[in-house]
Amino acid sequence: MYLIDIDDQEIEHNIRALLTSFYPGCDIAYNSEGADVELSISVKGTLVSIGDEQYTIDSSDRLFGVTKLIYKILSKNTGISLPWGMLTGVRPSKILYSHIASGSGRDECIDYLVKERFVSPKKAKLAYEVASKEYKLLGGMNYSDHYSLYVGIPFCPTRCLYCSFTAYPISRYEKRVDEYLDALCRELAAVRDMMSGRVLDTIYIGGGTPTTLKSEQLDRLLGFIEEKFDLSNLKEFSLEAGRPDSIDEDKLRVIGSHRVDRISINPQTMQDKTLEVIGRKHKVEDIYKAYDLAKNIGFTNINMDLIAGLPGESSDEFRDSLMRCIELKPSNITVHCLSVKRAARLNLMKDVYKDMTFDGIEVAVPLSFDLLSDAGYKPYYMYRQRNQAGNQENVGYSMEGSECLYNILIMEELQTIIACGAGAASKFVYPQGDRNRIERAENVKDVEGYIKRIDEMIERKRILWNN
Numbered sequence: 001m002y003l004i005d006i007d008d009q010e011i012e013h014n015i016r017a018l019l020t021s022f023y024p025g026c027d028i029a030y031n032s033e034g035a036d037v038e039l040s041i042s043v044k045g046t047l048v049s050i051g052d053e054q055y056t057i058d059s060s061d062r063l064f065g066v067t068k069l070i071y072k073i074l075s076k077n078t079g080i081s082l083p084w085g086m087l088t089g090v091r092p093s094k095i096l097y098s099h100i101a102s103g104s105g106r107d108e109c110i111d112y113l114v115k116e117r118f119v120s121p122k123k124a125k126l127a128y129e130v131a132s133k134e135y136k137l138l139g140g141m142n143y144s145d146h147y148s149l150y151v152g153i154p155f156c157p158t159r160c161l162y163c164s165f166t167a168y169p170i171s172r173y174e175k176r177v178d179e180y181l182d183a184l185c186r187e188l189a190a191v192r193d194m195m196s197g198r199v200l201d202t203i204y205i206g207g208g209t210p211t212t213l214k215s216e217q218l219d220r221l222l223g224f225i226e227e228k229f230d231l232s233n234l235k236e237f238s239l240e241a242g243r244p245d246s247i248d249e250d251k252l253r254v255i256g257s258h259r260v261d262r263i264s265i266n267p268q269t270m271q272d273k274t275l276e277v278i279g280r281k282h283k284v285e286d287i288y289k290a291y292d293l294a295k296n297i298g299f300t301n302i303n304m305d306l307i308a309g310l311p312g313e314s315s316d317e318f319r320d321s322l323m324r325c326i327e328l329k330p331s332n333i334t335v336h337c338l339s340v341k342r343a344a345r346l347n348l349m350k351d352v353y354k355d356m357t358f359d360g361i362e363v364a365v366p367l368s369f370d371l372l373s374d375a376g377y378k379p380y381y382m383y384r385q386r387n388q389a390g391n392q393e394n395v396g397y398s399m400e401g402s403e404c405l406y407n408i409l410i411m412e413e414l415q416t417i418i419a420c421g422a423g424a425a426s427k428f429v430y431p432q433g434d435r436n437r438i439e440r441a442e443n444v445k446d447v448e449g450y451i452k453r454i455d456e457m458i459e460r461k462r463i464l465w466n467n
């Protein structure tokens with residue numbers, strides 16, 4: 001057990017993150033209650049006690065000073081250097097964004113991360129590439145008068161083993177989908193009124209799997225958005241076709257007849273045995289079919305998602321999946337690292353899957369950077385999550401000019417993103433000096449509740465927006 005007594009929430013958050021990175025699965029408590037204590041850490045003002053040793057840190061930046069000190073000691077005790085060094089936040093590239101904005105060059109930025117934050121040279125290079133790309137793409141954007149729109153379709157063909165999103169089996173809800181769309185359209189119409197006079201930059205339809213809707217339902221939703229919103233300045237319209245087992249020619253033709261200019265077809269893996277383990281009721285062959293169909297219909301901007309760390313896979317199999325995706329030449333490939341949240345079946349049934357580990361995540365993820373870079377892809381957005389396999393990260397790669405702006409905007413929290421649909425979470429960004437104030441409004445997650453309480457969801461947004 002690791003005992004902590006810390007007088008600041010942010011510092012405690014960082015120390016907890018470091019302890020769980022150095023000692024995965026360790027117990028951290030405020031009180032030992034008789035259990036054996038491996039190490040105790042106390043932070044009171046500028047005084048830091050680690051075991052029997054005491055240190056005094058500079059009071060001008062306690063968060064940085066304490067995190068750096070604890071990282072160095074844990075690294076020395078374990079003999080381990082973490083790939084992201086002492087960085088515990090979800091967006092490692094954010095630190096470099098301000099360095100680039102104030103004129104620092106590539107070597108200076110990478111040097112800073114390696115020497116001051118103990119980031120590995122490879123990760124520092126990745127962070128620089130992402131930050132410089134974001135800086136270039138977001139540079140000219142207007143945040144105060146513009147906004148983006150997210151639309152959630154919370155249905156999927158089946159529930160994946162690792163899923164923690166708002167996603168319900170379509171077979172159970174088939175009869176309620178039209179009612180769901182009625183409520184969603186009411187919410188969208190209210191958002192259009194609320195945001196009148198503002199410019200809509202990007203739209204993202206996600207979920208769940210939007211292509212679980214029938215082609216007539218997709219047509220209705222897309223037509224409604226086009227009719228109600230002014231899309232004359234729209235920079236990007238993405239739709240997650242997502243699961244290959246939800247895609248057919250009719251649906252893709254309907255999507256292609258509207259303003260959508262970017263879709264995702266997400267294999268997650270190109271191994272049949274893993275598709276079965278994660279609960280997907282389709283084969284690799286179906287991924288190829290869906291991709292060919294989309295290309296033949298004329299989609300040119302297609303993203304494919306892969307996950308490293310899926311149960312029972314090896315790093316060679318991940319490499320094979322990645323190479324197969326690269327051969328298809330989609331404009332975007334996003335490499336996620338498995339992150340298992342509490343509500344996921346994979347966590348709830350962890351005993352069943354305990355022997356199905358993934359070997360070599362530390363190799364697989366850096367390898368994806370090399371293979372994708374060799375194939376001409378560049379990293380353009382990145383984030384980390386809690387409980388992420390191997391303390392790695394999720395990275396979106398794209399061919400030049402095919403980057404998804406929405407993905408960057410949702411990460412950077414610089415622009416208001418209004419989210420409609422069950423479980424959707426809006427972020428209202430209010431510029432305030434050099435720090436934005438962010439207010440969140442979450443819709444209820446269950447479909448039934450969303451349909452019944454739609455007026456409440458709308459009112460919640462209105463109140464927040466008018467304040």
Ligand code: SF4
Nearest residue numbers: 156159160163167208
């Ligand atoms: S496709 Fe995505 S949202 Fe749907 S069940 Fe799988 S992980 Fe969840």
